Amino acid sequence: MRRRLILSTLAVVLVVVGVFGISLVIVESRTIENSTQENVRSEAVRLISTVESRVVAGERVTAESIGVTASSNRYVRVEMPGRRPIEVGKKPADDVVQARETGARGERVTVQEPRSTVRAEVGRTLLIILAVAVLAVISAAVLAVRQAHRVAAPLTDLAETAERLGSGDPRPRHRRYGVPELDRVADVLDASADRIGRMLTAERRLAADASHQLRTPLTALSMRLEEIIATADTDDPEDQATVKEEATIALAQVERLTDVVQRLLTNSRDPRSGSAVSFDLDEVVKQQIEEWKPAYRSAGRAIVRSGKTGLRAVGTPGAVAQVLATLIENSLMHGDGTVALRTRVIGNQVVVEVTDEGPGVDEALGSRVFERTVSGHNSTGLGLAVARDLAEADGGRLELLQQLPPVFALFLSREAADIDPPPAA
Known part of the structure; x- marks a missing residue:
């Protein structure tokens, strides 16, 4: 040229x-x-x-x-x-x-x-x-x-930028050349670099979230399968009933695992594309307690629930279960003593609090505990960040109410029909 x-x-x-x-x-x-x-x-x-x-x-x-x-x-x-x-x-x-x-x-x-x-x-x-x-x-x-160099050099530079984008380096260069047509091409390439960067970040985030979030249900599933294996070789009707019950629970956990994968994929494409419905909150809390009891029993600890029952919330049951599973697993790994799940009502919201008797959250972390890669126990730092994303995708929120003893609270919208009417004048 x-x-x-x-x-x-x-x-x-x-x-x-x-x-x-x-x-x-x-x-x-x-x-x-x-x-x-x-x-x-x-x-x-x-x-x-x-x-x-x-x-x-x-x-x-x-x-x-x-x-x-x-x-x-x-x-x-x-x-x-x-x-x-x-x-x-x-x-x-x-x-x-x-x-x-x-x-x-x-x-x-x-x-x-x-x-x-x-x-x-x-x-x-x-x-x-x-x-x-x-x-x-x-x-x-x-x-x-001179004019050929002035025109050809920017084109060579733009070609190198396009080659870098194709090789997986999405950093925008923000170079302009004083020629309107070439500056327009540079603007388009920088915008494409930004989009590619966001896409790559989303893909990496999806991979990290998936690997972390799948670990929790897989751990619970492996424990159920161990229970099934331990009681498989028996003629005792009660043990056989236990095997059947454990197999049913394991199947439910597989279904929830599939739901988690679908949820992560959906959030990676559009975090606002939630499928919130009205569901029985007691059922989700009960399911999580039943799933985690064997693990807590093996650790010599207990998991209990308290508070108001008969509550219905608006959200995605699978996402809510995943958030609670993350909080329960954190208490198992980093906490101590009895883990308590407490449900209560605040205005038009229902709250599920998860607390334990451990050392709590480091004062230096505070609210940063929900940031990615931030962890006080040499873990990945993804669990609470992904849990907060799942909660916010359903219109709820996840907060740290108290650092010592640690109290994490999941806020969800309350079903309209379940809200108490105002007192008559």
Whole structure:
């Protein structure tokens, strides 16, 4: 492209220089020839006038008296009746520019100048025009190279930016080049880089969230399967009933695991695309307690619930269960003593509080405990962040009400039909 720009610019300059140069040579040649002809004629007129005036006055007519000097370029002949002609200069042998004037008493003056003088003057003019043309072409070549570099360098830079985007480096460069069309392309590439960066961030976030959130139901599922394996080889009807019950619970956990995956995928595409419905909050709380009892029993701890029952909330049961599972798992891993789930009502909201008897949340963390990668126990720092995202996707919120002992609260909208009417006036 750079070569094409240079060649096209030089071609335009050469055409312009050629057209105007040829025209100028023609005009200057005619001007020089006409000027020479006019000079010769003016010289002849001057000499005949001088000769006439000296003849009338009876003075001697000589070359010096009439102001004629020898010249290598011009020949002068003065003829007077009854007198010897006066010749000054060498008579040219080739084509000449000539002027002849005749006086009232028969005097004749002839002035000749060889056309070689005219051609020499035209040649000098042609050399000057050619030098100017060469200078113009050189200047145009320099400007063409600079302009080609000015246009081609940004295009090369934009190509490198596009290549970087294709190789997975979505950082915008924010470079502008002072050319509106190129700046427009740069704007589009920077906007594309921002979009690609957000998409890559969302994909990485989805992978991290999925790996973290799937760990909790998989842990519970593995415990259920261990219970099933432990009681599989028995003929006791009660043990067989236990196996069936554990298998049913494991199947429910698999279904919830599928729901978690679907929920994560949905949130990665559009965090606002929630599928909130009215559901029985007691059922979700009871399900979580039943699922986590074996793990707490193995750790020598207990999990209990208290508070108001018969509450209905608005949200996604699977997401609410996942949030509670995250809080319960955190209490199991980082807390101590009995874990309590308490349900209560505040205005048009229902609240599920999860607390334990452990050391609580580090004072240095505070509310930052919900930020990604922030953790006080060398964990991934994703669990609470993802739990808050799930809660907010359903129009609820997850908060840390108290650091010691730790109290986490999940706020959900209360079903309209379940809200107590205002007292009668």
